[in-house]
Amino acid sequence: MKPHPERPRTCRAFSLLELLVAMTVTVTLAIFLMELLDQSTLLWKKNETQSDACREARAGLSVLAGDLANAFAGPSGSFLTGTDALALVSAVPSAGEDAIFFLSSVPSKAQPSGNNRSDICQVGYYLAFGGSPGTPGRTLNLYRYFRGSDETFSALDEDSLYSVPPSGSGGDDELVSSNVTALRIRAYSFAWDGGGVTPFVPNGDESLPDVVDISVSAIDAQTARGLQGNEKAWLDASQPALRQAVQTFTTRVCVRQN
Numbered sequence: 001m002k003p004h005p006e007r008p009r010t011c012r013a014f015s016l017l018e019l020l021v022a023m024t025v026t027v028t029l030a031i032f033l034m035e036l037l038d039q040s041t042l043l044w045k046k047n048e049t050q051s052d053a054c055r056e057a058r059a060g061l062s063v064l065a066g067d068l069a070n071a072f073a074g075p076s077g078s079f080l081t082g083t084d085a086l087a088l089v090s091a092v093p094s095a096g097e098d099a100i101f102f103l104s105s106v107p108s109k110a111q112p113s114g115n116n117r118s119d120i121c122q123v124g125y126y127l128a129f130g131g132s133p134g135t136p137g138r139t140l141n142l143y144r145y146f147r148g149s150d151e152t153f154s155a156l157d158e159d160s161l162y163s164v165p166p167s168g169s170g171g172d173d174e175l176v177s178s179n180v181t182a183l184r185i186r187a188y189s190f191a192w193d194g195g196g197v198t199p200f201v202p203n204g205d206e207s208l209p210d211v212v213d214i215s216v217s218a219i220d221a222q223t224a225r226g227l228q229g230n231e232k233a234w235l236d237a238s239q240p241a242l243r244q245a246v247q248t249f250t251t252r253v254c255v256r257q258n
Contacts, residue, residue, distance in 0.1 A: 057218035057249050060142050060177030064100075064214060067123050068253040072103040073208045074120075078161060079103075081185050081200075088162060089126045092140075092231060098185045099126035101145070101162070102208075108149070115150045122147040122161065127183050128170040129231060138229035142177040142216065143170045179224040181234060181246055182217040208255050217248040 071079070080088070085099035101124035108116045124145035131138035147155070155161045187200035187209035200209035223245040227233045236242065 054218075054247060054249075056177045057180065057216050057247065060180070061214060061216050061249050061251055063144065063176055064125050064216075065251050065253045067104045067106070067125075068102070068212055068214075068255060070105040071208055071255045072105050072120050074103040074156065075159075075161075076202050076207050079187070079200075079202055079208055080162070081187050085124070085126070088124070089128065089145075091126045091128045092235065097127055097235075098183050100124060100185045100212075103152070106149075111148050112146075114148055116148045118149040118153065120152055121149050122152045122155070125176070125183070127180060129234075130170050130175065130178075131229065134229065136225065136229045138231070139179050139224050140181060140231075140234045141170060141175055142180045142183060144174040144176045146174065177216065177218060179221060180216060180218045181237065181242060182215070182248075184213075184215040184217075186213045187211075188213070210255060212253045212255060213250065214253065215248055215250040217246050219245045219247070 079102040081100045082098065085101050086097070088101060089099055091097060091099060101122065104121055104123045105119045106121045106123070107119055111121065122145075126143055126145070127140055128143055129138055130141045152161075155163075188197045188211050189200045189206065190210045191198055197211075200206075219242060223241055226241060233239065233241075237246070
Protein backbone atom coordinates (compact mmCIF):
# COMPACT_ATOMS: atom_id res chain seq x y z
CA MET A 1 0.00 0.00 0.00
CA LYS A 2 1.43 3.32 -1.07
CA PRO A 3 1.70 6.05 1.57
CA HIS A 4 -0.67 8.93 1.21
CA PRO A 5 1.18 11.90 -0.18
CA GLU A 6 1.36 14.89 2.14
CA ARG A 7 -0.60 17.92 1.13
CA PRO A 8 1.52 20.94 0.30
CA ARG A 9 1.54 23.49 3.12
CA THR A 10 0.01 26.84 2.29
CA CYS A 11 2.09 29.90 3.39
CA ARG A 12 0.07 32.82 4.68
CA ALA A 13 1.59 36.30 3.95
CA PHE A 14 0.53 39.94 3.76
CA SER A 15 -0.82 41.07 0.49
CA LEU A 16 0.67 44.07 -1.27
CA LEU A 17 -2.40 46.13 -0.38
CA GLU A 18 -2.04 45.29 3.32
CA LEU A 19 1.63 46.27 3.25
CA LEU A 20 0.79 49.59 1.62
CA VAL A 21 -1.89 50.32 4.24
CA ALA A 22 0.46 49.43 7.11
CA MET A 23 3.24 51.62 5.69
CA THR A 24 0.83 54.52 5.21
CA VAL A 25 -0.37 54.28 8.81
CA THR A 26 3.21 54.04 10.11
CA VAL A 27 4.40 57.03 8.11
CA THR A 28 1.35 59.07 9.17
CA LEU A 29 1.99 58.29 12.84
CA ALA A 30 5.68 59.13 12.47
CA ILE A 31 4.88 62.49 10.86
CA PHE A 32 2.34 63.26 13.56
CA LEU A 33 4.82 62.40 16.32
CA MET A 34 7.56 64.50 14.68
CA GLU A 35 5.23 67.50 14.42
CA LEU A 36 4.17 67.01 18.02
CA LEU A 37 7.82 66.87 19.07
CA ASP A 38 8.63 70.02 17.07
CA GLN A 39 5.70 71.91 18.59
CA SER A 40 6.70 70.78 22.08
CA THR A 41 10.30 71.90 21.47
CA LEU A 42 9.18 75.30 20.18
CA LEU A 43 6.82 75.73 23.14
CA TRP A 44 9.60 74.80 25.55
CA LYS A 45 12.02 77.27 23.94
CA LYS A 46 9.37 80.00 24.03
CA ASN A 47 8.64 79.36 27.70
CA GLU A 48 12.36 79.37 28.47
CA THR A 49 12.94 82.71 26.74
CA GLN A 50 9.90 84.21 28.47
CA SER A 51 11.16 82.88 31.80
CA ASP A 52 14.55 84.46 31.15
CA ALA A 53 12.85 87.80 30.40
CA CYS A 54 10.81 87.48 33.60
CA ARG A 55 13.86 86.73 35.71
CA GLU A 56 15.87 89.60 34.26
CA ALA A 57 13.05 92.14 34.57
CA ARG A 58 12.33 91.08 38.14
CA ALA A 59 16.02 91.25 39.01
CA GLY A 60 16.21 94.81 37.66
CA LEU A 61 13.08 95.77 39.55
CA SER A 62 14.56 94.30 42.73
CA VAL A 63 17.79 96.30 42.37
CA LEU A 64 15.86 99.53 41.80
CA ALA A 65 13.58 98.82 44.76
CA GLY A 66 16.58 98.09 46.98
CA ASP A 67 18.19 101.45 46.16
CA LEU A 68 14.88 103.23 46.74
CA ALA A 69 14.35 101.55 50.08
CA ASN A 70 17.64 103.13 51.19
CA ALA A 71 16.91 106.57 49.69
CA PHE A 72 18.54 109.41 51.59
CA ALA A 73 16.80 112.71 52.27
CA GLY A 74 19.18 115.20 50.70
CA PRO A 75 18.63 118.82 49.74
CA SER A 76 15.43 119.82 47.99
CA GLY A 77 15.52 118.74 44.37
CA SER A 78 17.86 115.79 44.89
CA PHE A 79 15.01 113.35 44.19
CA LEU A 80 13.95 113.63 40.53
CA THR A 81 11.37 111.72 38.49
CA GLY A 82 9.39 112.34 35.31
CA THR A 83 10.46 115.04 32.88
CA ASP A 84 13.02 116.48 35.33
CA ALA A 85 14.85 113.17 35.45
CA LEU A 86 14.47 112.55 31.71
CA ALA A 87 16.13 115.90 31.03
CA LEU A 88 19.35 114.44 32.47
CA VAL A 89 19.63 111.54 30.06
CA SER A 90 19.53 110.89 26.35
CA ALA A 91 16.80 108.31 26.67
CA VAL A 92 14.32 108.11 23.83
CA PRO A 93 11.22 110.13 24.80
CA SER A 94 7.90 108.31 24.61
CA ALA A 95 4.55 108.36 26.36
CA GLY A 96 5.30 105.44 28.70
CA GLU A 97 8.92 106.17 29.47
CA ASP A 98 10.30 107.51 32.73
CA ALA A 99 13.50 107.92 34.76
CA ILE A 100 14.51 108.49 38.36
CA PHE A 101 17.53 109.97 40.17
CA PHE A 102 18.06 110.19 43.92
CA LEU A 103 20.53 109.84 46.78
CA SER A 104 20.83 106.41 48.34
CA SER A 105 22.75 104.78 51.17
CA VAL A 106 25.11 102.24 49.59
CA PRO A 107 27.71 100.45 51.79
CA SER A 108 31.27 101.35 50.84
CA LYS A 109 32.09 97.70 50.12
CA ALA A 110 29.33 97.68 47.50
CA GLN A 111 30.80 100.71 45.74
CA PRO A 112 33.51 100.57 43.09
CA SER A 113 37.00 100.65 44.47
CA GLY A 114 38.29 104.13 45.23
CA ASN A 115 38.12 106.83 47.87
CA ASN A 116 34.54 106.17 48.94
CA ARG A 117 34.61 107.14 52.60
CA SER A 118 30.85 107.18 53.25
CA ASP A 119 27.71 105.45 52.05
CA ILE A 120 25.76 108.36 50.52
CA CYS A 121 25.79 107.95 46.74
CA GLN A 122 23.80 109.18 43.77
CA VAL A 123 21.99 106.59 41.69
CA GLY A 124 19.64 106.77 38.75
CA TYR A 125 17.63 104.48 36.50
CA TYR A 126 16.62 105.18 32.92
CA LEU A 127 15.92 103.52 29.56
CA ALA A 128 18.27 103.83 26.62
CA PHE A 129 19.04 101.89 23.46
CA GLY A 130 22.09 99.66 23.56
CA GLY A 131 24.07 98.69 20.48
CA SER A 132 24.95 100.62 17.35
CA PRO A 133 22.15 102.56 15.61
CA GLY A 134 20.60 100.68 12.70
CA THR A 135 21.86 97.24 13.76
CA PRO A 136 19.47 94.31 14.33
CA GLY A 137 20.90 93.75 17.81
CA ARG A 138 19.91 97.22 19.04
CA THR A 139 17.61 96.82 22.07
CA LEU A 140 15.97 99.04 24.66
CA ASN A 141 17.46 98.40 28.10
CA LEU A 142 17.25 99.55 31.70
CA TYR A 143 20.49 101.14 32.97
CA ARG A 144 21.72 102.13 36.42
CA TYR A 145 23.73 105.30 36.83
CA PHE A 146 26.02 105.38 39.86
CA ARG A 147 28.14 108.13 41.42
CA GLY A 148 30.40 107.16 44.35
CA SER A 149 30.18 108.80 47.75
CA ASP A 150 33.27 111.04 47.48
CA GLU A 151 32.15 112.43 44.13
CA THR A 152 28.59 112.79 45.40
CA PHE A 153 29.70 114.75 48.46
CA SER A 154 31.84 117.03 46.31
CA ALA A 155 28.84 117.72 44.08
CA LEU A 156 26.62 118.38 47.10
CA ASP A 157 29.21 120.70 48.64
CA GLU A 158 29.45 122.68 45.41
CA ASP A 159 25.67 122.56 44.87
CA SER A 160 26.30 120.91 41.51
CA LEU A 161 24.60 117.54 41.92
CA TYR A 162 22.92 117.82 38.53
CA SER A 163 25.02 120.55 36.90
CA VAL A 164 26.96 117.83 35.06
CA PRO A 165 24.20 115.41 34.08
CA PRO A 166 24.87 111.70 33.59
CA SER A 167 25.71 110.56 30.08
CA GLY A 168 22.45 108.64 29.79
CA SER A 169 23.72 106.69 26.82
CA GLY A 170 24.13 103.39 28.62
CA GLY A 171 27.74 103.21 27.50
CA ASP A 172 29.38 103.75 30.90
CA ASP A 173 26.49 102.78 33.14
CA GLU A 174 25.49 99.38 34.47
CA LEU A 175 23.10 97.33 32.36
CA VAL A 176 20.37 96.12 34.71
CA SER A 177 17.77 94.53 32.39
CA SER A 178 17.69 93.93 28.64
CA ASN A 179 14.69 94.11 26.28
CA VAL A 180 12.70 96.51 28.45
CA THR A 181 9.91 98.31 26.61
CA ALA A 182 8.66 100.66 29.34
CA LEU A 183 9.60 102.06 32.73
CA ARG A 184 6.91 103.78 34.81
CA ILE A 185 7.65 105.53 38.11
CA ARG A 186 5.14 107.40 40.25
CA ALA A 187 6.06 109.01 43.59
CA TYR A 188 3.44 109.90 46.21
CA SER A 189 3.19 111.61 49.57
CA PHE A 190 0.82 110.81 52.41
CA ALA A 191 -1.42 113.65 53.51
CA TRP A 192 -1.50 113.03 57.26
CA ASP A 193 -4.39 115.47 57.74
CA GLY A 194 -6.77 113.01 56.08
CA GLY A 195 -6.22 114.16 52.52
CA GLY A 196 -5.17 110.71 51.33
CA VAL A 197 -2.31 110.16 48.89
CA THR A 198 -1.10 112.95 46.60
CA PRO A 199 1.60 113.12 43.92
CA PHE A 200 4.98 113.94 45.42
CA VAL A 201 6.15 117.54 45.02
CA PRO A 202 9.61 118.23 46.50
CA ASN A 203 9.94 121.20 48.81
CA GLY A 204 12.16 122.44 51.59
CA ASP A 205 10.42 120.35 54.25
CA GLU A 206 9.89 117.20 52.22
CA SER A 207 12.71 116.08 49.93
CA LEU A 208 11.58 112.44 49.66
CA PRO A 209 8.24 110.84 48.79
CA ASP A 210 6.58 108.42 51.16
CA VAL A 211 5.95 105.70 48.59
CA VAL A 212 7.01 104.99 45.01
CA ASP A 213 5.22 102.77 42.49
CA ILE A 214 7.47 101.18 39.86
CA SER A 215 6.48 99.19 36.76
CA VAL A 216 8.88 97.51 34.34
CA SER A 217 7.64 95.99 31.06
CA ALA A 218 9.86 93.57 29.13
CA ILE A 219 9.78 91.15 26.20
CA ASP A 220 11.67 87.95 25.48
CA ALA A 221 14.83 87.80 23.38
CA GLN A 222 13.10 86.10 20.42
CA THR A 223 10.53 88.89 20.13
CA ALA A 224 13.31 91.46 20.53
CA ARG A 225 15.22 89.95 17.61
CA GLY A 226 12.09 90.18 15.50
CA LEU A 227 12.04 93.95 15.96
CA GLN A 228 15.33 94.13 14.02
CA GLY A 229 16.65 97.09 16.00
CA ASN A 230 13.78 99.33 14.83
CA GLU A 231 13.52 102.03 17.52
CA LYS A 232 10.02 103.09 16.48
CA ALA A 233 8.83 99.49 16.74
CA TRP A 234 10.24 99.23 20.27
CA LEU A 235 8.20 102.24 21.36
CA ASP A 236 4.96 101.24 19.60
CA ALA A 237 3.12 99.33 22.30
CA SER A 238 0.05 98.88 20.06
CA GLN A 239 1.70 96.50 17.61
CA PRO A 240 0.69 92.82 17.97
CA ALA A 241 4.25 91.53 18.47
CA LEU A 242 4.65 93.58 21.63
CA ARG A 243 1.10 93.18 22.94
CA GLN A 244 1.40 89.39 22.87
CA ALA A 245 4.90 89.15 24.32
CA VAL A 246 5.18 92.00 26.82
CA GLN A 247 5.09 91.21 30.52
CA THR A 248 4.78 93.90 33.18
CA PHE A 249 6.05 93.66 36.75
CA THR A 250 5.08 96.16 39.42
CA THR A 251 6.24 96.86 42.95
CA ARG A 252 5.59 99.51 45.58
CA VAL A 253 8.42 100.78 47.79
CA CYS A 254 8.02 102.60 51.08
CA VAL A 255 10.87 105.07 51.11
CA ARG A 256 12.86 105.35 54.31
CA GLN A 257 12.65 108.85 55.77
CA ASN A 258 15.87 110.05 57.36
